Amino acid sequence: MFMLEKAMVGSRRYWVWVCALLTLIAVAFGFYLHQLSYGLGVTGMSRDVSWGLYIGQFTFMVGVAASAVMVVLPYYLHNHKDFARMTILGEFLAVAAVTMCMLFILVDMGKPMRVFNVFLYPQFHSVMFWDMVSLSGYLVINITITLVSLHAEQQDVHPPRWIKPVILLSIPWAISIHTVTAFLYCGIPGRTLWRTAVLAPRFLASAFASGPALLILLCLLVRELTSYDVGKKAINSLAVIMTYAMVINVFLLLMELFTAFYSQVPELTEHFKSMYLGTVGPNSLLPWGQLSVFLMIASLIPLLVPTMRRNETILAFTCAMVFSALCIDKGVCLVVCGFMPSPLGTMTRYVPTLPEMTITVGVWAVGALMVTVFYKIALSVEIAREASYVPAYKYAAGEGVTGLQAHARSNQSV
Amino acid sequence: MKITRKEFLKISGACLVALSGKEVLAVLDNPAEGQSSSSSAGKARKQLGMIVDTRKCAKAEGCTKCIQACNAAHNIPSFQDPDHQIKWIWEKPFDDIFSSYETQYLDASLKEEPTPVLCNHCDNPPCVRVCPTGATWKRPEDGIVMMDWHRCIGCRYCMAACPYGARSFNWVDPRPHIERLNPDFPTRTKGVVEKCTFCSERLANGQLPACVEACPEKALVFGDVNDPKSEVRQMLAKSYALRRRAELGTGPNIYYLI
Numbered sequence A: 001m002f003m004l005e006k007a008m009v010g011s012r013r014y015w016v017w018v019c020a021l022l023t024l025i026a027v028a029f030g031f032y033l034h035q036l037s038y039g040l041g042v043t044g045m046s047r048d049v050s051w052g053l054y055i056g057q058f059t060f061m062v063g064v065a066a067s068a069v070m071v072v073l074p075y076y077l078h079n080h081k082d083f084a085r086m087t088i089l090g091e092f093l094a095v096a097a098v099t100m101c102m103l104f105i106l107v108d109m110g111k112p113m114r115v116f117n118v119f120l121y122p123q124f125h126s127v128m129f130w131d132m133v134s135l136s137g138y139l140v141i142n143i144t145i146t147l148v149s150l151h152a153e154q155q156d157v158h159p160p161r162w163i164k165p166v167i168l169l170s171i172p173w174a175i176s177i178h179t180v181t182a183f184l185y186c187g188i189p190g191r192t193l194w195r196t197a198v199l200a201p202r203f204l205a206s207a208f209a210s211g212p213a214l215l216i217l218l219c220l221l222v223r224e225l226t227s228y229d230v231g232k233k234a235i236n237s238l239a240v241i242m243t244y245a246m247v248i249n250v251f252l253l254l255m256e257l258f259t260a261f262y263s264q265v266p267e268l269t270e271h272f273k274s275m276y277l278g279t280v281g282p283n284s285l286l287p288w289g290q291l292s293v294f295l296m297i298a299s300l301i302p303l304l305v306p307t308m309r310r311n312e313t314i315l316a317f318t319c320a321m322v323f324s325a326l327c328i329d330k331g332v333c334l335v336v337c338g339f340m341p342s343p344l345g346t347m348t349r350y351v352p353t354l355p356e357m358t359i360t361v362g363v364w365a366v367g368a369l370m371v372t373v374f375y376k377i378a379l380s381v382e383i384a385r386e387a388s389y390v391p392a393y394k395y396a397a398g399e400g401v402t403g404l405q406a407h408a409r410s411n412q413s414v
Numbered sequence B: 001m002k003i004t005r006k007e008f009l010k011i012s013g014a015c016l017v018a019l020s021g022k023e024v025l026a027v028l029d030n031p032a033e034g035q036s037s038s039s040s041a042g043k044a045r046k047q048l049g050m051i052v053d054t055r056k057c058a059k060a061e062g063c064t065k066c067i068q069a070c071n072a073a074h075n076i077p078s079f080q081d082p083d084h085q086i087k088w089i090w091e092k093p094f095d096d097i098f099s100s101y102e103t104q105y106l107d108a109s110l111k112e113e114p115t116p117v118l119c120n121h122c123d124n125p126p127c128v129r130v131c132p133t134g135a136t137w138k139r140p141e142d143g144i145v146m147m148d149w150h151r152c153i154g155c156r157y158c159m160a161a162c163p164y165g166a167r168s169f170n171w172v173d174p175r176p177h178i179e180r181l182n183p184d185f186p187t188r189t190k191g192v193v194e195k196c197t198f199c200s201e202r203l204a205n206g207q208l209p210a211c212v213e214a215c216p217e218k219a220l221v222f223g224d225v226n227d228p229k230s231e232v233r234q235m236l237a238k239s240y241a242l243r244r245r246a247e248l249g250t251g252p253n254i255y256y257l258i
Helices: A004-008 A012-038 A053-066 A069-077 A081-085 A087-108 A127-155 A163-186 A199-225 A232-263 A266-277 A286-304 A306-310 A312-339 A354-396 A400-413 B005-029 B031-044 B054-059 B065-073 B126-130 B157-161 B210-214 B231-238
Strands: B048-053 B089-093 B114-118 B136-138 B145-147 B220-224 B254-257
Touching: A004 A354, A012 A354, A053 A087, A053 A127, A053 A163, A053 A199, A053 A312, A053 A354, A069 A081, A069 A087, A069 A163, A069 A199, A069 A232, A081 A087, A081 A232, A087 A127, A087 A199, A087 A354, A127 A163, A127 A354, A163 A199, A199 A232, A199 A312, A199 A354, A232 A266, A232 A286, A232 A306, A232 A312, A266 A286, A266 A312, A286 A306, A286 A312, A306 A312, B048 B054, B048 B114, B048 B231, B054 B114, B054 B254, B065 B089, B065 B210, B114 B254, B126 B136, B126 B157, B210 B220, B220 B231, B231 B254
Parallel strands: B048 B254
Antiparallel strands: B048 B220, B089 B114, B136 B145
């Protein structure tokens, strides 16, 4: 069932990594139990800053989940063959990311045991209801796609015909999850940092930069650790997509800044001043806001210079820059600074506490564990399939032994 | 006449389309109709509101009787940590509440004048619009924005949506922090949002809200703002009044006489 047995065999390195993640999760779960019994007062959130790291990270991870579409769309709609070996990795990443989103929502809830009230008393006028619907739908769609395609690969048959429309549906659905997540914010009358029509486009642009950045890093890592290589062409293509998305993201940020600072409407400027300049404050997040802008702009150089982008070492650093810039920008600053100043003009300090950060790391560890297990299963299937092909082909060429060796090596290294 | 199943389905489908089309056309024909009928019905209905006469309020210097009465009536816990405070009615400097009306030359004493703030029981409340479970809703009979503490999931979307900062979240268990328990009013649990309900429990007994009753200067006046004969309407007809951030279209129902 679900080929989980393939995740139960692995090298010593694999098990050390899995155990480390499980330990992190266990520690975080302990802190979560404390939060559950004491209340969300264990976090740095307050009456004025009522959403913090959890909701910020949720927002960021929705983007990572949605960004799978940047591999799926070229592959299925444009028949971009380079992505053939990358698509399954992108889809599995999406499953892990959506699960993380749901966990972030759950840990942020004051009454998590009442979560099903959202479906028991559905409120069609609430964006949060639609966000729950779109996220759970996306999870189901992606689990279906990955399981069916993997099963087909394992059996070495074509996937069933009905999966194609499901894959096509996943494309607009991916766009929808992040659009609806942006609507959570931009539909609120009193928070001027968020109440901008550019928010959803900017969310999508930053998602399509940060998601591919993570996927490239994972592909490079997979190639280091196993014999599975998505191919240089795939990585280069994805890097181009990431470049476009990052440029659009920075462009949209500049649009926001121009509108605010040329019109000089205090409502519009004060948030940016507190986030990036520190002239409205004090804002405990100022260094983070500045760091994210610095990383965003700095990453544009290696992204836009083709020779640098094609150098895999530089590319890996660039991806790390893009990912961390956007993780700080969307995952912390954009959400938290929306509450600064408060409706009554107070600048309330927000600093995440140790339990809050540990729980956040714990959710990340769950995501990392899911990616590890999924990739382990998927790569075992893929490598076994390729190995079983290779000997047959090479046997004809009189190189059977090499093929068998390759098979043995791949079994070891996964 | 015989109808096959296929034909029956065709005809009924066409009828459905025609019916729904009629509805759409009716709305397109007179787009104002839907709105005006609902809003005129809203006007005819009761909408409770309050006047804060800041001149009278300022007379009693250092007075916090309205706040104390509310806190005592509703088992509001007292926290030293401002991050965890629960506030239904509280005071802020006039200048913070009406920063967009700022005239920089106003005397500092007037700028700093403590002024009561509370839930505005909006005509069009964003908190109700965003709540994913219907745990907060606008009561049709009198326009009070109510809270169900048993349904609230503690997502705090309403707190983000409220442009007045009128909502508080129970970050920790409030019960140990209640100074004197009022057995006639429920206490809350950690993890839910709460706010002023215009003392719906007192209104049900024919009483005025606790804050209105407690004010020694009679600076708080309570009534139906949709009834032209009510005291609040008589007062609002005669003097200039401010509402907090009315430009957002929320339709706040707390009026400040200045």
